[in-house]
Amino acid sequence: MNYQNIINEIEDEIQVYFKEGKVADYIPALAHINPNQFAMSIKLLDGTSFNVGNTQNKFSIQSISKVFTFTLALQLYGRSLYKRVGHEPSGDPFNSLIQLEYENGIPRNPFINAGAIVTTDTLLSKYQDKSFDYILDFIRTSANDFTINYDKEVYSSELEHGFLNMALINMMKSYKNINNDLEKVIQTYFKQCSIEMNTEQLANSMLFLANHGVNPITNKVLINEAKAKRINSLMLTCGHYDASGDFAYKVGLPGKSGVGGGIVAIVPGKMSICVYSPKLNKQGNSLIGTKALELFTTKTGLSIF
């Protein structure tokens, strides 16, 4: 299959959607980003890559970081992690408080904000002040790129305006589901969200999930096969918050989005894909990114269904 031709076609076909959507402006540092960007990278298990658009341009990975922290927490705690965070879709927005109260401070899954804050808290229990370095090092290792870092401006902006996230962590603390200092946990969470990467780096970093937990380029085992399966399942059912059903319906691949405008998707046994376009749909997922992935699975037949 000629993937380069296919993604070139997709770049042409998505142009009409640039009128729609809106960049995330609840994080002021993200509000002034050029909305008319598009990039898409594919990485095959044998290391071949295909790129279209400005694939060198770095952006804030935001909630895509939740895949990495969940991987680390699952590695560390195994099944006992699920005493503190579930594995069911929430059907609510990523920053919603409402279900947390009904469900006694136990977030539905690790890919909504509350769930990711809990997984970060579990990492702090083990790595304390080294937690962020540990997360960053894992991301660098999975991408095989040691230049990756976080954006201090985005980090401070989130810290200053993260009122809902503060509400989430406080509510969970009241239900005894946060064990470490609230400030430290939330700072680590915001730092991981403000990590910046381009589509090529993100596609590289997710390749292990298309290959049963092993990065096929470096041969590093990042997680075991059984757990890689769980991570993919949760990406399929929960990776797009209250639009996870819609993403599965239209794209049919495990995927994870972030409000920075990135989406990663996995074609098991074949490739990882990353798309970037910063204007978001109502549920906070890249509008053009979702469209591009839908076109991709339609044109290639590479959905898991």
Ligand SMILES: NC(=O)CC[C@H](N)C(=O)O
């Ligand atoms: N959906 C997202 O990407 C949200 C992440 C963002 N840092 C927040 O906490 O609100």
